[in-house]
Structure formats: structure tokens, C-alpha cells
Amino acid sequence: MDKSSTIYIAGHRGLVGSAILRELEKSGYKNLIHRSSTELDLRKLDQVQDFFEHHHIDYVFLAAAKVGGIVANNDFPADFIRDNLLIQTNVIDSAYRAGVKKLMFLGSTCIYPKFAPQPMKEEYLLTGELEPTNKAYAVAKIAGITMCQSYNHQYGTKFISVMPTNMYGPNDNFDLKTSHVLPALIRKFHEAKEAGAPYVEVWGTGQPRREFLHADDLAEACIFLMENYEDSEIVNVGVGEDIAIRELAELIQHIVGYQGELAFNTSKPDGTPRKLADVSKINTLGWKARISLEDGIRSAYLAFRKEYLVNN
Template identity: 80%
Template sequence: MEIGSKIYIAGHRGLVGSAITRVLEERGYQNLIYRTSSELDLRERDQVQRFFEENDIDYVFLAAAKVGGIVANNEYPADFIRDNLLIQTNVIDSAYRAGVKKLLFLGSTCIYPKFAPQPLKEEYLLTGELEPTNQPYAIAKIAGINMCQSYNRQYGTKFISVMPTNMYGPNDNFDLKTSHVLPALIRKFHEAKEAEALTVEVWGTGKPKREFLHSDDLAEACLFLMEHYEDSEIVNIGVGEDISIKDLAFLIKDVVGYEGDVVFNTSAPDGTPRKLVDVTKINGLGWKATIPLEQGIRAVYEAFQAEQVVRQ
């Protein structure tokens, strides 16, 4: 990408999109295009086609998606499969028709089979059953990856797909019903500290292990791959190490400064037992994550506290 390239970031207000936008701006890219959902509904085909027709876009980062944790996936399965299929279909097809030079599609490591060997290698995709609570979202994302690959094969496009592990960072979703585990725990422990609550409940046994990638690291990886990778095969993006939910809970408890007890609700679902990605491929290409987990969590909690002060 050249400094003057016209770059569209779909989902620029979200966790991933805002990080990509921030990194692009820091590197001096000035011809960035983005629209809010009220300005451009990516679920509406006509709107998306018109947008691409009216803007001479060179590159696309497709970070727009409907995402959430176990609670949201359980309660809104139709929303997850419908919205994600519509968003990615409209953007990918319109990008092809408008002659976009390159598109990067954000998948997710949660779409790998539930009991795939660890760490997760790229070739494990579609080799086993999916996590049931996550199936609608996973099927939609798998369709997006296959769509990019199919357009490359049939039309000669340069559409690449990446598989980021669990993410966290600035502009995260802290809603307890729809957020992922890390931001949800930050909010739970913060509110318990403020209320001087005696206990904090954590869903599940605490045994499942998860890998967490800071959104700034993900953004750097996405830019690196946009500039250096053109293969149709997916690429994992992660840090290469994980942590149990129990240890994560106690780490966040310490960062927040909560002094009560942690109670694990073992009747709640655990989800996938483990989800560590193999990062051999992207490390071999020349990229590695740089932000340690505790450092990243402290920065996110500071930003969360600042946001609470603003709202007050």
C-alpha cells in the first residue's frame, strides 16, 4: 500500500477496526475511508454497491462483524448468522465488482473445531465439529473465508483471510450480556470493587484456557499481511501462549485491586476447552506479537476507568 492509497476500514468503530485505523494514521496514511452503520448499513446490498461505485477504493480491511461471547451467541443465534453473512457477502462481492486491489477478511480462531488438536494449525479448519454455542457465527465466518478463496480462484482477486485469536484492547465491548470474557471480567471486578461486594461470580469451572491478543498487535499484523501476503490460505494471528480462565480472573482481580472472593459458577457452560493457535506461519513470515498480557490489561483497565469518569 502506498501512502496515498484509498483505504476503506469496514467496522472502524469496533475493537479491531479502530486499532487498524489508529495504526494506519500513525504510519501516515491519510486517504482513509469509513462510514458509521447509520451512514452505511453493510447488511443492505444496494447501499454497499453504491458506496463502492462512488468511491475509488484500493484496499479494504473487512473488520465489520456482529460479535459476542457465550451469552450473546446463545441468545441471538439468528442475528449472528444472518448479519455476518450479509455484511461479508455484500462487501466482498462489491469489492470485486469495483476492482479493489486487495481485501483482508477477519475470521476468528473460534471457528476451528471444538476438539481440534492444540495448538491450532491453519489446516485444522473444517476437520471436526464446531462448538455448539458458537456455531451460527462460525458457519458465517467459514463462508466468508471460502468466499474470498472462491473469488480468488474464479476471478483472480487478491482477497486474504486471517484468523485472530481472542482480542482485547481500547474500544472493547464491556456489556456483560454481549462481551467476551476478558472485558466482562474487567467490568465485573471493577463494579464489585466500587460496590465493596464480597464476591464476584465467574461463569464455568475456570479450567478452559484462552489466548489473548491486544488489538494493537492484531492491527500491526493485519497491515503486515496486507503488504506481504497474497496466498488464499488462512493465516493465524496470535501470541503463541494461553492462560486458564481461573488464572485470568485472578490476574484481572489483582490489576483492578478487588479484595473480595472469586466464585466459579460450575453450572454455567465452559465453551471450548482450549484454544491456542499455532503462530509458526506468521512468525515465519516475519511478524510477532509484542504486548505482554498483564501490560495490555492494565492499559485497558486505565482506559475503562477514564471512560467511566467521562460518563459520570
Template identity: 75%
Template sequence: MELNSKIYIAGHRGLVGSAILRALQKKGYRNLVYRTRAELDLRNKEEVDQFFATEEIEYVFLAAAKVGGIVANNDNPADFIRDNLLIQSHVIDAAYQAKVNKLLFLGSTCIYPRHAPQPLKEEYLLTGELESTNRAYAVAKIAGITMCQSYNKQFGTSFISAMPTNMYGPNDNFDLINSHVLPALIRKFHEAMINDESSVEVWGTGTPKREFLHSDDLAEACLFLMNHYEQDEIINIGVGDDISIRELAELVQKIVGYEGEIVFNTSAPDGTPRKLVDVTRINELGWTAQISLEDGIRSVYAAFRDEALIKQ
């Protein structure tokens, strides 16, 4: 990408898209295009086709998606598969029709089989049964990957697919029903401390292990891949290390400064037992994550606390 290349960031208000936008601006890219959902509904094919036909986009970061935690995925599977299939199908096809130079499709490590060996290598995709609590979302993302590969094969496009691990960072979703585990824990411990509550409930047994990647690290990886990766195969983005949910809860508790008890609700679902990605491929290309988990959580909590104070 040249600094004056016309670059479209789909989903620029979300956790991932906003980080990619910040990274591009920081590096001096000045011809950036983005639209709110009200301005461009990516679920509407006519709107998407018209947008690409008139804007002459050269590069696309496809970070727009319907996302959520275990509860949201489990309760609303039709919404997750419908919206994600529509968004990615419309954008990928319109990018082909408009002859964009390159597109980066962002999937998720939840696409890997529930019981795949650890760490998760890219070649484990489609080798086993998916995690039931987010099957609809995973199937949609797998369809997006296959669509990119199919367009590359049939039409000679340059559509690449990256699989980031669990993410957190600025502009995260802190809703206790629809959010992922880390922002939910930050909010739970903060509110428990403010309200002087004696305990905080954490879903599950605390034994599952998760890997967490700061969205600013992810954005740097996406820019790196757009400029240096041309392969048809998917590529993982992660830190190469994980932590149990119990250890994560204790770390958030320490950072927030909450002194009460942590109570694990063992009747609630755990989700996938472990989800650590193998980052050998991207590391060998020359990219590694830079932000430690503790430093990242401290910065995210500071911003959340400041925002909470403003709203009081």
C-alpha cells in the first residue's frame, strides 16, 4: 500500500476496525474511506455494490462483523450466521467486481475444531467438530475464508484471510450480556468495587485457557500482512501464550483493586477448553505481538474507568 492508496476500512467503529484505522492514520496513510452503518448497510447488496462502483477502492480491510460472547452466540445463532454471511459475501464480491488490489478478511480462531490439538495450527481447520456455542458464527467465518480462496482460484484475486485470537482494547464492548470475557470481567470487578459488593460471579469453572491479543497489536499485524502476505492459506494472529479464566479474573481483580471474593458459577458453560494459536507462520514472516497482557489490561481499564467517571 502507498500512503495515498485508497483504503476502505469496513467496521471502522468496532474494536478491530477502529484499531486498524488508528494504525493507518499513525503511519501516514491519508486516503482512508469508512462509513457508518447508517450510511452504508453492508447487509444490503445494492448499497455495497453502488459504494464500490463509485469509490474506486484499492485496498479493503474487512473487519465488519456481528460478534459477541458465549451468551449472545448461543441465544441468537440465526442473527450471527445471517448477518455475517451477508456482510462478507457482499463486500468480497463487490471488491472483486471493482477490481480492488487486495482484501484482508478477518476471521476468528473460534473456527477451529473444539478438540483440535494445541496450539492451533492453520492446517487444523475443518478437521473436527466445532464448538456448539458459537457454531453459527464459525460456519459463517469459514464460508468467508472459502469465498476468498474460491475467488482467488477462479478470478485471480488477492484476497487473504487472517485468524486473530481473542481480542481486547479501546472501543471494546463492555455489555455484560453480549461482551466477551475480558471486558465483562473489567466491568464486573469495577462495579463490584464501586458498589462495595462482597463477591463477583464468574461464569464457568475457571479452568478453560484463553489467549488475549490487544487490538493495537492486531492492527499492526493486519497492516503487516496487507503489505507482506500473499498466500491463499489462512494465517493466525496471536501472542503464542495463554492464561486460565481463573488467572485472568485474578489479574483483573488486582488491576482494578477489588478486594472481595471471586465465585465461579460452575453451572454456566465453559466454552472451548483451550484455544491457543500457533503463531509460527506470522512470526517467521517478521511480526510478533508487543503489548503484554497486564500492560494492555491496565490501559483498557484506565480508559474504562475514566469513561465511567465522565458518565457519573
């Protein structure tokens, strides 16, 4: 990419897309295109085709997706598989037909088997059963990866696929019905502190381990890979370290300043026991995460207080 390239960021209002947009602007890219979902419904093929036909787009960051936490994935699997298949199929095919130079497809480490060896290497894809609670989402993302690889093979495109671990940061989703664990805990602890509640409920046993990557780190990685990587094989993006949910809850409790107790609701699902990405591939290419989890959560809590509380 050069600074005059026309770059389309699909999903620019979301956690990942907004971070990519900020990083591109900071890096001096001037010709950036984005549309809200009301302006352009990526689930509608005619709208997507018309958009690509009327804009000479060089590069695409496909960060648009229907995403959610364990509850949303478990309760609305049809929505997750349908919407994600439609979005990625329409954008990938339209990008090919419009002659886009390069496209990056954003997936997730939930594509890996539930009991994959840890840390999870890229080659573990499709080697075992998926986690049932987010199977629909994972299957959609695996289809997107396969579509990019297939277009590269048949049409000679340069479509790459990136698999970030659990994300957090500015523009996160703090809705307790659909959010992921980290933003959900930030909101729970803040509201409990404000209300003087005696305890905060944490779902599950607290034993599963998760890896958390700040959206600003992912944005840097995405631009680095767009400029330096052209293989069809997927690339993990993460920090290479994980933390138990109990430890995460205690860290957020400390940062928020909540003085009450933790109550683990073991009737709620734990999900995958451990999910740690092997990031040796991207590290070898020359990129490494720089934001510590504590610093990242502090900035995420500040963003929550500035963004979410002002608007709700």
C-alpha cells in the first residue's frame, strides 16, 4: 500500500474496524472509504456490487461481521452463520470482480478445535470438533478463510486471512446480553461499584484461560501484514500469553476499584477450556504486540466511562 491507495474499511464502526481506521489515519493514509450499515448493507449482494463498481478500491480490510459473546452465539446461531456468510461472500466476491489488489479477511481463533493443543498453531485448523456454543460463527469464519484461499488458487487474487484472539478496546460492545467477557466484566464491576452491590456474578468456574489482544495492537498487525504478507495460509495475531478468567476478574476489579466479592455462577457454561494462540509465525515476520493487559484494561475502562456511559 502507498499513502494514496484507495482503502475500504468494512466494519469501521466496530471494535476492530475503528482501530484499523485510526491506525491508517495516524500512518498518513488519506484515501480511506467506509460506510455505515445503514448506508451499505453488506448482506445485500446488489448493494455491495454497486458499491465496488462505483469506487476504484485498491485494498480492503474486511472487519465487518456479526459478533458476540458466549450467550449471543449460543442463543442466535442462525443469525451468526447467515449474516456472516452473506457479508463475507458478498464482499470477497465483489472485491475479486472489481479487481481489488489485496483483501484482508478478519477471522477469529474460535475457528480452532475445542480441545486443540495449546498454544494453537495455524495448522491445527480443521483437526477436531469445534466448541458447540460458537460453532455457527466458527463455521462461517472457516468458510471465509476457505473462500479466500480458493479465490487465490483459482483466480490469482491476493486475499489473506488473519486470526486475532479475544479483542478489547475502544468502541467495544458493553451490552451484557451480547458482549464478550472482558467488556462485560468492566461494566459489571463499574455498575456494582456505583450501586454499592455486595458481589459481582462471574459466569462459569473462573478456570478457563483466555488471551486478550488490544484492538490498537491488532490494527498495527493488520497494516503490517497487509504490507508484508501474501500467503494463502492463515496468520494468528495475539500476545502469546493467557490468563484465567478468575485472574482477569480480579484484575478488572482492582482497576475499577470495586471492593465487594466475586460470585462464580457454575451453572453457566465455561466454553473452551483454554484458547491461546501460537504467535511465532507473525513474530518471525517482524511484528509483536506491545500493550500489556493491565495498561490495555485501564484504557478500555476509561473508554467505557467516556463512550458508553455518556451515550446510555
